[in-house]
Amino acid sequence: MNIILLGPPGAGKGTQARKLVDERGMIQLSTGDMLREAKTSGTEMGLKVAAIMDAGELVTDEIVIGLIEEKLQGDNGGGFIFDGFPRTLAQADALGDLLKRNGQTLDCVVEMQVDDNALVGRITGRYTCGSCGEGYHDVTKVPAVEGKCDNCGESNMQRRADDNEDSLRTRLMEYYKKTSPLIGYYYAKDDLKSVDGLAAIDDVAGSITAALNGGDIIGNG
Ligand code: ADP
């Protein structure tokens, strides 16, 4: 089963993707993670996109489509979770073509609905374990021992350069201008399920499971 998690920055896509990886053996394809990796390892492409990402703008379709194309060649395990991709209509069309070419289908697009007012708090409180990738939050998800990862035990917490209010404004504008039309696009294709992303992490996970099992969630079922 191949699925897309769709929602604004801070909606909880990465958090839910990791749970699906653990629970269903799915493979998370996060273009944000891939781009950050390129940025830290200092590849030519990474250097090219660094300033764009820090400002909160979208990098070109060509770059992210190339990244996804590469990953789709590999094993798809329990299915792919597209996290933070597609973000434009051109990317959505390209994904459809790539899947078709590989004899695969897109089974469900899960829209995570979150109030804009909640996003500032989500983004400014976010940090991640640099060793294993587990996500945390200053208020809603704190590790048992401060600064130490519950998952791998390392003390290597990191905050993203773009997780500040200024960059979030730009990212939200990019989301509304370029990404939110995908909600209508997938609704029209009959692939869309919407879940309440404001609920507690485990409750959101329950709604996503129900959506993937074919249930009616907020009403688009
Ligand atoms: P968030 O977790 O806030 O939704 P991501 O980690 O998905 O953010 O993305 C971080 C940044 O990487 C984006 O602001 C953008 O600059 C770039 N990026 C990630 N995915 C894409 C994409 N599919 N298309 C264009 N730019 C992307």
Ligand code: ADP
């Ligand atoms: P995205 O990948 O959509 O940008 P994340 O999964 O990184 O979002 O979540 C953003 C922040 O909000 C993280 O710090 C995460 O721990 C926290 N978070 C995620 N889901 C929830 C939730 N349902 N309730 C409260 N906090 C959450």
Ligand code: ZN
């Ligand atoms: Zn860790």
